[in-house]
Amino acid sequence: MNRVTAQALKPFISVMLIIMTLFGIVFLQMEERRNGYALLKLRREHKILLEEKRTREIQLAKITRPQLLESMAHSRFTLKKVQASQIIHLSGEGLKVVR
Amino acid sequence: MKSRIVILFVGFCCLWGLLILRAASLQVIPHERLKTLQERQFRTVVTLQSRRGAITDHQGRELALSTTAFSLYADPKIIEGRRSVARKVAKILGHSPATVYSKIKDSRRRFVWIQRMMDPSMAEKIKALDIRGLSLVEEWRRIYPNESVLSHTLGFLGIDGQALEGLELQYDESLRGNQKKVMVRRDARGRPLVADGLLFQQNPDGHDLRLTVDSELQYMLESELRAAVSGFEADSAVGIVLDAQTSAIRAMATVPTFDANKAMKTGADTRRNRAITDLMEPGSTMKPFVIAGALREKKLQPNSKYFCENGTFKIADRIIRDDQHKFGWLSVSEILSFSSNIGTTKIAFQLGEESLRRTLSDFGFGAKLGVDLPGEARGSLLPLPWRSHLLSNVSFGQGVSTTALQVANAYAAAVNGGMLNSPYIVDAVRDSESGLLKEIAPKPIRRVLTPEESAQMRLMLAGVAAPGGTGVAANVNGFIVGGKTGTAQKPNPKGRGYLPGAYISSFAGFIPAHDPRFVIYIAVDQPRKAYYASQVAAPIFAKIASYAVRKSGVAPLLLSERNLVRKKSRAVAVAPAEDAPDVMAAADLLNGKAAKEVEIVPDLSKLTLREVLRRVNGKELQLKMLGRGVVSETIPAAGEPVPADREITVFLR
Numbered sequence: 223m224n225r226v227t228a229q230a231l232k233p234f235i236s237v238m239l240i241i242m243t244l245f246g247i248v249f250l251q252m253e254e255r256r257n258g259y260a261l262l263k264l265r266r267e268h269k270i271l272l273e274e275k276r277t278r279e280i281q282l283a284k285i286t287r288p289q290l291l292e293s294m295a296h297s298r299f300t301l302k303k304v305q306a307s308q309i310i311h312l313s314g315e316g317l318k319v320v321r
Numbered sequence: 322m323k324s325r326i327v328i329l330f331v332g333f334c335c336l337w338g339l340l341i342l343r344a345a346s347l348q349v350i351p352h353e354r355l356k357t358l359q360e361r362q363f364r365t366v367v368t369l370q371s372r373r374g375a376i377t378d379h380q381g382r383e384l385a386l387s388t389t390a391f392s393l394y395a396d397p398k399i400i401e402g403r404r405s406v407a408r409k410v411a412k413i414l415g416h417s418p419a420t421v422y423s424k425i426k427d428s429r430r431r432f433v434w435i436q437r438m439m440d441p442s443m444a445e446k447i448k449a450l451d452i453r454g455l456s457l458v459e460e461w462r463r464i465y466p467n468e469s470v471l472s473h474t475l476g477f478l479g480i481d482g483q484a485l486e487g488l489e490l491q492y493d494e495s496l497r498g499n500q501k502k503v504m505v506r507r508d509a510r511g512r513p514l515v516a517d518g519l520l521f522q523q524n525p526d527g528h529d530l531r532l533t534v535d536s537e538l539q540y541m542l543e544s545e546l547r548a549a550v551s552g553f554e555a556d557s558a559v560g561i562v563l564d565a566q567t568s569a570i571r572a573m574a575t576v577p578t579f580d581a582n583k584a585m586k587t588g589a590d591t592r593r594n595r596a597i598t599d600l601m602e603p604g605s606t607m608k609p610f611v612i613a614g615a616l617r618e619k620k621l622q623p624n625s626k627y628f629c630e631n632g633t634f635k636i637a638d639r640i641i642r643d644d645q646h647k648f649g650w651l652s653v654s655e656i657l658s659f660s661s662n663i664g665t666t667k668i669a670f671q672l673g674e675e676s677l678r679r680t681l682s683d684f685g686f687g688a689k690l691g692v693d694l695p696g697e698a699r700g701s702l703l704p705l706p707w708r709s710h711l712l713s714n715v716s717f718g719q720g721v722s723t724t725a726l727q728v729a730n731a732y733a734a735a736v737n738g739g740m741l742n743s744p745y746i747v748d749a750v751r752d753s754e755s756g757l758l759k760e761i762a763p764k765p766i767r768r769v770l771t772p773e774e775s776a777q778m779r780l781m782l783a784g785v786a787a788p789g790g791t792g793v794a795a796n797v798n799g800f801i802v803g804g805k806t807g808t809a810q811k812p813n814p815k816g817r818g819y820l821p822g823a824y825i826s827s828f829a830g831f832i833p834a835h836d837p838r839f840v841i842y843i844a845v846d847q848p849r850k851a852y853y854a855s856q857v858a859a860p861i862f863a864k865i866a867s868y869a870v871r872k873s874g875v876a877p878l879l880l881s882e883r884n885l886v887r888k889k890s891r892a893v894a895v896a897p898a899e900d901a902p903d904v905m906a907a908a909d910l911l912n913g914k915a916a917k918e919v920e921i922v923p924d925l926s927k928l929t930l931r932e933v934l935r936r937v938n939g940k941e942l943q944l945k946m947l948g949r950g951v952v953s954e955t956i957p958a959a960g961e962p963v964p965a966d967r968e969i970t971v972f973l974r
Contacts, residue, residue, distance in 0.1 A: 255508075273389050273441065283383040283466035288540035306798055306867065310934050 365507045371498030373461055374527035376475060376488060378536040379571075379748060383466055385475055385489070385581075390462035391444035393435040393455060397425040400454035410435065410455070413446045437480060438462045463489075465581035471539050473575045473594040474694065474746065477584035485584075486592060488530065488746070491695045495750060498527035526753040533569035533748040538562060541868050545861050546576040546843075553848035553857055559596045560844075560861070561729040562869060565837035567763035568733050568742035570692075571869070573726075598696045600722040601844070604809025605854075606732075606829045607681075607718030608665045609782060612653055613735055614680030615672045616774045623781050626650050627664045634663040639710045641666060654781045658790035660806060662717045669716035674707040677715065683769045684731040684741065686723050691743040691764070698724050718809055729842035732829045735778045736803065736837045739770030779803055783834040794859035795830055797867045799877030803837075804830020804862065806854035811847065823847050828858035832866040833878060839869045922969055924959035925952045933971060941967060948973040 284290075295301040347355065376385040393410075400406055407422035414421065414436050424433050435455070439447075444457050463478045476487020484493035546558040562572040575595045579587035593599065615621045629648035634641050643661050656664030669677055681687065687702030700723045703711065714720040726744060734741035743764040750759045770778065782803035785792040791806045807827040810819035827844040831837040843858045843865070851857055870877075923940075925933050929951055937944065945968060953974040957964060 276386070276388050279383065280386060280388055280464050280466055283386070286382075287467045288470065288537060289468065292540075292544075306863075308931075309798065309867075309871075310931060310938065 363506055364504055366502050366504055371500060372526040373463065373478075373482070374496040374498065374529040374751075374753060376496075376530045376532065378532050378534050378539075380535065381531070382536050384471060384532070384534075384536060385463060385465050387461040387463055389441060390438040390460050391441060391447075391457045392437045392460050393439060393444070393447055393457055395425050395433050395435050396454045396456075397430045397433060398428055398454075400425055400452070403428075406452055406455070409450055409452070410447065413443060413450075414439075467536060467540075468580045468582060469578040470536060470543060471534060471573070472579050472581040472584070473592065473596075474534070474573050475581055476695075477581045477592075480585070486695070487594065488532075488694065491693055492528075492530055492747065492750075495528040496530065498525055498753070528753055529751040530747050531749040531751065531758070532746055533564070533571060534573070534746065535571050535872070538865075538869055538872060539572040539574060542572045542865055543574045543576060543578060545864050546574055546845075547578070549845055549848075549857065549861050550576050553845060553850045555845045555848040555857075557595065557846045558844065559599075559725045559842075559846075560865065561596055561725055561842045562865065563729050563733050563744060563840040563842075565733050565737045565831055565840045568730055568744040569748065569763065570744055570746040571839065572865075573746070594694065594696065596725045597692060597694055598698050598724070600698050600700055600724060601825055601846075602719050602721065602809045602812060603723050603728050604718040604807035604825065604827060605660045605662075606728055606805050606807035606827055606842075607721065607723075608657060608660065608716065609735060609778060609805055610681055610684050610686075610731060611665050611669050611672065611677060611716045612657065612781065613684070613770060613774065613778055614677055615653075615668050616777060617680070617770055618672060618676055620671050621653055621668065623654050623777050624652050626652055627656060627667050629656070629661050629663045629667075632663070634666065636666070636710050636713050637708070639713075641713055654784045657781050657805065658784045658787065660785075660791045662713075665716045666713040669712055670709075674705055674712050677712065678702060678705060678707070680769075681715075681721070683767065684734060685727055685766070686721065686731065690727060690730055690766075692726060693745050693747055697726075700724055700727055718807060725842055725844055728827075728829055729840055732804075732831060732842070733837075733840040734769050736775060736782065736831050736840065738772045739768050739775040741766045741769050779831075779834055779837070782831070786830070786834075791855050792828060792830065792859050794855050795828055795862045795866070797832060797863050797870070800832055800866070800870055800875070801834040801878060802830055802832045802863075802866060803834040804828055804841075804859075806859060807844075808852060808854045824852040826852055826854040826857035828854050828862045830862050830866065832870055833875060835878070838873065838875055839866065841865050841869070920963045922955060922957050922959050922961050922963055925955055925971060926959065928952050930973065943968040945970045946973060947971065950974050 373387040375383055375387070377383055393414075397403070403425050404418075404422060407425060408418045411418040411421040416436075421435060424435055438460065447455065447457060461482060463482070465472065465475060465477070474487055476489035476491075477485055478489055479485050482497075484490040484497070489496065542560045542562060546560050549555065550558050558574075558576045560572065560574045561570065563569065564571055573594075573596050575593070577591055579591050584592060612621070627650070629643060629651050631649060632643045632647035641662050643659075643663055646659065646661075648655075648659060648661050648664070651659065651661055651664050653664075653668070655661075656668070672680070681702055687700050689697050689699050691697075700721075702721055703715075707715065711720050730741070730744050743766055745761060745764065747761055749761060751757070752759065782805060783801055784790055784803075785805050786795045786802045787793070792802075792804050795802055795804055795806075805828070807825075807829070809825045809827065811823040811825060812818075813820050825844055825846050826848055827842065829840070829842045831840045841862050843861045845857050845861075848857045920940075923936055925936060928936065930946065933944070933946075933952060942963065943966070947970065950973045953972050955972070956970040963969070
């Protein structure tokens, strides 16, 4: 490429650079927007999952409430409340039970 | 031709020039009206809701927490086909179509709630219907998973999330957090645009509260009180468990209870936290404070004797009696043990009205204790001067009104070494933003007794639960307990005097007596099947105290020969006669010098594991259990000497 041709191409290259820059800016902005939407979607999913976790925690708290445990112990396992006479006092200093 | 082209070109240029100038003026030159218009079009306000903080017990078990819920509202004016909409919505909500239709039939209305606080799954189904005029709004729903447990203390929220009672109200500012409104850009479809991470900014939730309460102990207390109310046909009952050293509230119950999730469906009378709001005459549970006052004024010693006038004592124009007893000379400890009104009256007279009032005031009566719960009552302590019969009445808990919490807290001060603390229920506040836990320290108010005086009080109060005392039913096997019974008449709310046959049976006590860990107060209001505190309140105390100490791992202190007599001396005593020396000096016996220790394997055959443990209790053996069922044999066999390693293998079959 001789010098004259390069000189003639300079305006064209400049215009191309400007156009490419503009396209680049538009592309980056579109990417930003696209990522924004993706993040928004992920955030919503995250929120839903957090809520689900919280719901499970509430369910766990509900099924481990003492009233329910007591009624289950009575009805399903036929357990009874401990009486004072059933409590054994182990006071021997060296008493040790191995099973 | 050329000139026409030029004119057209110039014309186009002018038009384009005008357009460009107009565009430039709109874009470049500041214009308030346009700016507002643009902001309205491309900006939106997003409200960042903050979740209300959770409330947990001391072990971290959830007592109150918030979850997302949706509320459905309608704009009846723009709903088309109301009957069919009502049918569709009612099917999802589980209501009758008529109920829903009645809400949306009036086409002049622009807003009506259809359903508050729906589950998200239900909200999704409503959303899927895509009906114009129906909208959903996201809200927080408060959930109390344990339903009635601690409901009086926790309080509850109204339908719009406003705190109404209890801890929810007291700590509302901490729990609710802040609602933030953020301006964000939106796109043509109304979706918010991300700018500098603004959208991801989470609004900090409200602070979490960790209580001093043990929810299992709380449940136990409520269960026992419920059983007592039902068993004795009482109106209500109140129970408090305090940490004796710090006055931290471990449990606080009022029966009847209510489900905090349905609080608005319960009457205000049932929702009242009677332990702190209701006043009552404490009855004989007040007597220890008269004695404490006399102790600190050096007016008496625990063994000082008072003549109890054989059961009848005239003060001015009134006669006071000791119920069903005619006591002669009683020591101060016995006055407490037998709950003598006359003995306490004499001590009160010796102390004087000014000192007695000051003592009661020092113990926290007649003033708010500053507990972190709303609605605490002050109680009343009449101003001086007191007439002689009032002084007498106050000494055994009449003519003075207190809350249950005041009595429990005063007992804590009397037995913990003499320090009056302010009771508290919130143990720590967790900052949701930083995650830091700010622990709340006990709040001492004043010293009311010296440690020595407090030790004397413990000893005297332990006598109440000893055989012969009024509080023997409060005994807990394996532990020494102390306390005082109280059977108080109920004042007539409509006039002077007391209601006939109406009593409040109460017991205030502590466990273990030598080193108090828990102070427990039980009061049963108007029991009808029995009314003496020794029959009504003391047994409840025993059950709660037994559970509390065992749950917290306090080792039982067995007062028996095994504990009090040295092991070697015991061995001498149990040894066969031929092995024991004929004559043994007392010192030798104590030191076990001349004793030949012969210990044989006990006969455990056909015993269950429980019975085996009971049999070997106190013996320093190492048992190796094999199998299940009853004991079939032991190695070494029964009657053989215990081996040097003291290990016995027990076969169960």
